[in-house]
Each structure stands twice: as structure tokens, then as C-alpha cells.
Amino acid sequence: MTEIHDEGATVAERVERRWAAVAVLIIVFLAGMAAFAGIHQATMPQTTVETIDPTTIHLQGEFVESNLGSAVGADGSVTVRAVGQQYSFSPPCLLVPSRTPITIRATSADVVHGLLVQGTNINTMLVPGYVSVQKATFSEPGEHLMPCQEFCSVGHEGMWGKVKVVDKQQFLSELADKRRISCAP
Numbered sequence: 743m744t745e746i747h748d749e750g751a752t753v754a755e756r757v758e759r760r761w762a763a764v765a766v767l768i769i770v771f772l773a774g775m776a777a778f779a780g781i782h783q784a785t786m787p788q789t790t791v792e793t794i795d796p797t798t799i800h801l802q803g804e805f806v807e808s809n810l811g812s813a814v815g816a817d818g819s820v821t822v823r824a825v826g827q828q829y830s831f832s833p834p835c836l837l838v839p840s841r842t843p844i845t846i847r848a849t850s851a852d853v854v855h856g857l858l859v860q861g862t863n864i865n866t867m868l869v870p871g872y873v874s875v876q877k878a879t880f881s882e883p884g885e886h887l888m889p890c891q892e893f894c895s896v897g898h899e900g901m902w903g904k905v906k907v908v909d910k911q912q913f914l915s916e917l918a919d920k921r922r923i924s925c926a927p
Contacts, residue, residue: 791872792872792873792875793871793872793873794849794871794872794873795871796849796850796851796852796870796871799825799849799851800825800851804823804847804873805823805825805849807832808922809823809922810823810824810825810832810833810922810924811823811833811836811837811922811923811924812836812837812838812913812917812922812923812924813917813921813922813923814914814917818842819842819843819844819845820838820839820842820843820844820845820913821844821845821847822836822838822844822845822846822847823847823848823922824836824846824847824848824857824903825848825849825850825851825868826848826849826850826851826855826857826868826890826894826901827850827851827852827855828852828853828894828895828897828901829890829894829895829897829898829900829901830901830903831857831888831890831901831903833903833924833925834903834904834924835903835904835905835906835924835925836888836903836904836905836906836924836925837906837908837913837916837923837924837925838880838905838906838907838908838913839880839907839908839909839910839912839913839914840880840881840882840883840907840908840909840910841879841880841881841910842879842880842910842913843877843879844877844878844879844880845875845876845877846864846866846874846875846876846877846878847873847874847875848866848868848873848874848876849868849869849870849871849872849873849874850868850869850870851870852870853870853894853895854867854868854869854870854892854894855867855868855890855892855894855901856868856889856890856891856892857874857876857888857890857891858888858889858890858891859878859886859887859888859905860886860887860888860889861886862878862880862886863878864876864878865891867892868892880905880907882907883907883908883909884907885904885905885906885907886904886905886907887902887903887904888902888903888904888905889901889902889903890902904925906925
């Protein structure tokens with residue numbers, strides 16, 4: 743009986759050592775992947791980082807009030823420019839066409855804000871002094887809420903915007919006599 747017990751204990755010990763080795767290998771593999779990702783990100787920064795003076799964005803350059811909203815480029819793509827500021831987005835409603843490549847260029851005038859378009863993969867931080875760029879294509883017309891998802895102070899909970907996606911022909915007809923458009927009144 744003791745012989746069977748000793749043999750069972752030996753088998754159990756061997757199995758436990760194998761499972762412990764598998765667990766250690768998994769941990770080492772995951773730690774190695776985390777280290778690689780961290781080093782890769784540190785040595786491979788973004789291809790372009792655009793800076794801007796947040797104290798003058800409303801006075802000159804790309805983000806002046808008259809340049810905010812949606813515009814069609816020569817290639818047919820749409821560029822949307824927006825500014826996040828305590829406690830609103832300018833413009834508060836972005837009008838974009840469906841089934842068209844869109845580039846959203848946005849920045850912040852004061853503190854870190856988040857630009858999130860619900861129901862899409864658009865989610866970026868708006869950092870003062872930097873231009874955030876997101877590319878997207880909306881497949882169907884509709885409306886999407888655009889809350890600020892970075893706490894920006896006591897009025898943060900009221901910082902909401904909207905993205906209105908319309909048919910491309912409707913978008914082009916609304917843009918026909920204007921340089922830039924938004925769905926804000």
C-alpha cells in the first residue's frame with residue numbers, strides 16, 4: 743500500500759512541476775511581449791506629431807472659428823475640424839457624409855478633452871498644443887453622440903456634441919454654396 747502511495751505522490755509531483763513550468767513560461771512570454779511592446783512604442787513614435795499654439799488657435803491658423811466644421815477636399819475626401827474647450831465642442835454638431843473617407847482634425851484650447859463618437863471606433867484625446875487626427879468612414883446615415891470622455895473639470899458632464907451622418911448627395915447639396923458646414927444652428 744505504501745508503494746502505491748509513493749508512486750502516486752511521485753506522479754502528482756511530476757504533473758505539478760509540469761504545470762508550474764507551463765505557468766512560468768506563460769508569465770515569461772507575456773512579460774516579454776509587454777516589454778517588446780513598450781520598447782517598440784518608445785523607439786517607434788508616431789510618424790507625425792503636429793503641434794499648435796493653444797493660446798492663439800481662435801485667432802489664426804487652421805482652427806479659427808470660420809474654418810471649423812466639414813469641408814470637401816479636391817480628392818473628394820472630407821476634413822472635419824473641431825476644437826474642444828471647457829465645456830463644449832466647436833462646432834457642437836458635426837455634419838458628415840456616409841460612405842466617404844473622413845479625416846477629423848481636432849485640438850483643445852485649454853485642458854485635455856476626449857473626443858469619442860459613440861457607436862464607432864473614433865476615440866482620441868484632445869491635448870492642448872497638439873493636433874489629433876482620426877480617420878473614419880460612416881457606413882450609414884444617422885446620429886451619434888459625441889461626449890467628452892476625459893474629465894476636464896466641474897462642467898465635464900455637460901460637454902456633449904453630436905455627429906450627424908447624412909447621405910453624400912444631401913451633404914454635397916448643403917455644402918454647395920458654403921466653404922464649410924456643420925449641423926449647428
